[in-house]
């Protein structure tokens with residue numbers, strides 16, 4: 194693909210002949226647990242465009258599920274990956290001193306909306322970072338319980354999936370899950386009623402709760418933005434009881450909302466912040482950052498990882514932070530986000546019987562439909578028209594394009610989405 198590319202450009206039926214071959218092989222060999230949304234078979238990508246194996250081009254408003262923050266194959270990220278892969282592919286940072294690991298740690302710590310000095314642990318994925326944070330809060334407080342929210346998604350490993358409560362299917366057949374995890378309603382006054390008057394009265398003493406894990410904007414649960422002041426009240430509740438506040442910014446972070454971390458919109462300072470997805474523009478990297486005094490409590494060997502913070506993902510991560518700053522991608526996320534939300538609210542007025550809500554911050558936008566079937570139909574129709582979007586929550590579609598998305602691409606996406614909603 195050249196750098197000047199246009200999308201959408203759909204040349205074959207979908208899936209096309211090459212795509213059908215991949216689907217057949219895939220159906221024969223891969224785990225049935227993979228929850229495929231529609232038959233997209235991506236071959237290459239540039240910016241906000243994905244080309245499939247048959248040469249069809251799509252406008253990508255998924256960004257590999259909020260991952261390709263600087264767009265597909267940003268030249269600076271590709272160059273950093275090349276350079277690092279010629280230098281050193283791997284050495285375990287758990288056992289030795291990789292220079293790029295501490296550089297990535299330093300760069301991330303400098304961005305952390307956390308009070309005082311900050312330390313960083315690097316992992317390979319979001320779930321792994323959640324697991325590490327879970328171990329950290331229990332270890333540091335000596336308290337066994339943690340609280341997370343209905344609608345939350347924190348990953349699929351045992352600790353993370355126990356915190357997760359977006360869909361029952363994520364738990365089905367896997368019990369017993371991790372003990373000591375309690376859930377509360379998200380994003381309303383009911384949260385505090387539930388925690389203070391039900392959980393703390395009937396189930397657990399607050400001085401046995403290590404932490405509350407919260408997504409500042411719920412992702413998989415439906416791109417739900419809590420009301421103003423909600424996170425501050427949560428912080429106050431934590432402070433009253435000596436509970437740590439852990440912000441899971443795996444989906445909402447890395448500039449997606451127009452600030453590097455979504456929690457910055459609220460002024461609330463978490464004790465621990467978890468990142469992954471957009472952090473390295475597509476290479477597997479996760480992180481959790483915490484007040485230094487917490488990560489200083491761990492003894493050597495308490496936590497580690499062979500690959501976590503491997504050199505090539507770290508090079509992509511450093512390049513990602515540079516590109517976000519150099520290209521003004523936070524401002525772009527705010528500006529184009531406004532354009533999209535305004536356009537989607539117009540669509541809501543036009544299709545009031547179909548679209549029931551449009552919400553979001555920056556380029557983290559959810560569109561709620563009257564029924565789950567309708568959301569599924571719009572997702573499929575958008576794909577056929579050449580626009581990639583993905584369902585979330587019960588009956589919503591999320592838009593999470595790369596942060597480099599242009600006004601013209603946003604205009605085109607709105608046009609296609611409108612056509613998809615029209616049917």
Ligand SMILES: Cc1ncc(COP(=O)(O)O)c(C=O)c1O
Pocket residue numbers: 318319320321323346347348349408412413441442443444445469470
């Ligand atoms: C908020 C949040 N936390 C954690 C995860 C898990 O990340 P991963 O899939 O990299 O394990 C996700 C993934 O969607 C997420 O959205």
